[in-house]
């Protein structure tokens with residue numbers, strides 16, 4: 001029996017809609033200005049928005065607080081990312097209770113980039129639980145109303161727990177077995193890391209075909225050729241198609257500032273709209289997760305172009 | 309084996325500076341194997357510190373109080389006269405010597421891990437003494453310490469091309485090694501198995517094993 005849908009995200013998926021989610025990355029800031037600004041840009045174009053939790057192990061404004069603010073101030077549903085890197089099981093539980101009490105309904109579990117990549121590299125990496133165990137804890141909270149040790153929780157915990165999959169993983173079979181393990185434990189949805197190559201995305205989706213879980217493929221529109229080049233060179237296992245790079249490079253030759261920007265946007269919209277149409281047409285993916293941090297403006301154009 | 313590294317000479321000189329009579333103790337087991345606290349290193353250290361050194365000894369295993377008593381029995385007088393002991397062993401050995409002598413202890417080594425020696429100059433961490441060994445299920449490869457995140461249900465999203473993110477993708481991801489080992493053994497079902505959270509209370513420190 002399918003689980004009850006508590007969030008707009010899960011309701012839309014349950015209703016058979018092809019969904020879009022966005023992404024907000026809080027900064028090292030003691031205010032919500034940017035978070036609110038970006039949420040407003042994305043509002044109406046995505047059903048919910050991930051709020052990152054200290055990516056690259058850099059400490060930023062907390063994901064839970066930002067998730068709460070975008071829901072309350074902007075009316076944008078949050079997918080609160082939570083890593084097991086910075087909190088032991090007590091802190092995770094307490095954070096989840098806070099999230100549930102604040103009306104946050106989606107939590108995305110992640111192991112979190114290692115502290116060796118941190119801007120505070122001397123920090124202690126926690127990893128008391130791993131992500132599979134984190135999913136297990138959320139399941140017990142939601143399904144049984146208890147914590148890991150069986151201690152009773154007051155009130156119903158309404159949370160959906162998501163996991164991350166990596167279509168670029170090599171060897172892929174290791175990744176698939178890991179995903180299967182987490183799905184057996186009881187993840188509600190999966191978002192993937194960035195994938196550019198539609199064939200690779202399709203291959204991954206074939207690998208997880210048998211798993212009854214909604215999947216949102218991660219894409220990353222590039223606001224410049226430099227961004228695409230950086231990913232191609234530095235993100236291990238991730239390939240950026242040559243023709244897309246070439247088109248971006250050509251678009252950058254346009255001298256006029258605003259014309260150049262709109263050319264770059266065109267390139268992105270064209271490339272990813274094709275990608276999305278192909279995914280919609282040929283796979284069982286439930287939607288697309290658009291990671292356009294610093295390039296949120298493109299989301300509207302992209303979503304509109306494939307919704308026509 | 310307990311793997312140790314020598315502290316930099318400046319650090320040792322700084323700690324030994326206030327003392328006039330120093331006795332050096334080495335370790336005949338792990339630190340000898342690591343070439344950080346064997347006969348040779350004790351001798352070199354004595355030469356470096358010069359006249360301050362009133363005596364030296366290599367205890368078979370300074371972490372074993374019985375051997376400390378046995379091997380230092382003949383040096384009682386000199387130990388008595390020493391202002392401080394410079395210890396070239398792991399922290400466990402250094403503390404046993406502190407307990408045995410009541411003297412000021414100067415650790416000459418840094419204790420880095422429990423590991424395997426491939427050859428001199430190549431030491432690898434292999435066990436974190438987690439008090440709940442799981443390697444039967446993981447192809448003889450310890451996920452607690454060989455995975456940078458100590459995950460029991462790996463790999464994480466940082467694995468790329470079989471390598472680990474924490475090493476800048478230079479070192480093998482432990483969970484890929486585990487996968488390969490289990491696959492070879494025809495036991496991949498163990499890979500896909502969900503391992504529940506560790507009981508960290510087994511590691512509440514300091515641990516003691518007291519049987520009688």
Ligand code: SF4
Pocket residue numbers: 434435436437438439440441442443450451452453
């Ligand atoms: S699982 Fe690893 S850390 Fe724990 S006892 Fe075994 S080898 Fe040591």
Ligand code: SF4
Pocket residue numbers: 454455456457458459462463464465466467468471472473474480481482483484
């Ligand atoms: S890449 Fe592999 S070894 Fe490194 S932290 Fe992740 S699972 Fe552990």
